[in-house]
Structures are given as structure tokens and as C-alpha cells.
Amino acid sequence: MAFKSMRNSRRISQEPPIAQPSDFMLPRQDLLDPFALGSCTPCVDICQIESLVLVRVELPGVDASDVDLSFQAGSLQIQGIKREPPQSRKLLCYYCLERRYGRFSRSISIDWIVNPRQARARMDHGILQIEFPKLKDRRGDGVKIKIKGK
DSSP states (O other): OOOOOSTTTSOOOOSOOOOOGGGTOOOOGGGGOTTTTTEEOOOEEEEEOSSEEEEEEEOTTOOGGGEEEEEETTEEEEEEEEOOOOOOSSOOOOSOOOOOOEEEEEEEEOOSOBOGGGOEEEEETTEEEEEEEBOOOOTTOOOOOOOOOO
């Protein structure tokens, strides 16, 4: 009786399996947050010097014309939109997509007494810097009130 060798009947492929796009994606917990989709939250630094309060906002790839600033009741409101860059006509196949595009909004409480009417803002290399001149805190100053008689 002749036995067939099983050694050559099964071919074992030495090629690695085909990678799927999901294999390249990095895990991002905030992508699973349903409230975070379609929006981004810019990073902010707040500091003070002798006569100014400085707010620096990280907005890479955002045009200054796409940002709106307002100040009301001690709160700085920053709103805008980060637009996707124009794509070529070729279909793109993403393997990793972490940058966010769309509307953003941030409210920052300013705890100092500042003059928002003289605030200055400028955008330089993706950093929005807003300077608020400080005002003297007069809440603790005593004021004498005269009483008028008849």
C-alpha cells in the first residue's frame, strides 16, 4: 500500500495577510463620544503680566476671518470654523484620520477686571492671541457719599 505524502499537499503562504485600514487607526477615546463628533475644542493658555491679561488659543489651519470673538459678563466667547483643505479630484483612502474639522466654540472666564473695549487680537502661525488691558479693581475702595439736605 502506498501512502501519499501530506507534506506537499498543503501550501502554507509566507505572505503576510492584507492589512485593513482599521489596523492603522490609532485608538481615540474621544471619537467614541457622540457629543465630540463634528466639533473640536481648541487648547487655551491664560496668563497675566503687570498691565495685561493674555489669552492664547491654538487654532492651526484656521483663517482669522473664520473666527468670531465676543466678551460679555466677564466671559470671552471664541467661535469659528475649521475648514477642510481643498482635496484633489483623486479619491483619498485614509488609513488614519485624527484631525478634526467643523465648528468650534470655547467660553473662557476672565477673572480679572479688564477693559474689553480696548482689547487687541492677532493671529500668528496658528496662535490667536488676545490682550486685555487690566483696570484698577475699585470694588474695595471706600467712597464717601454726601447726603443732600433740604
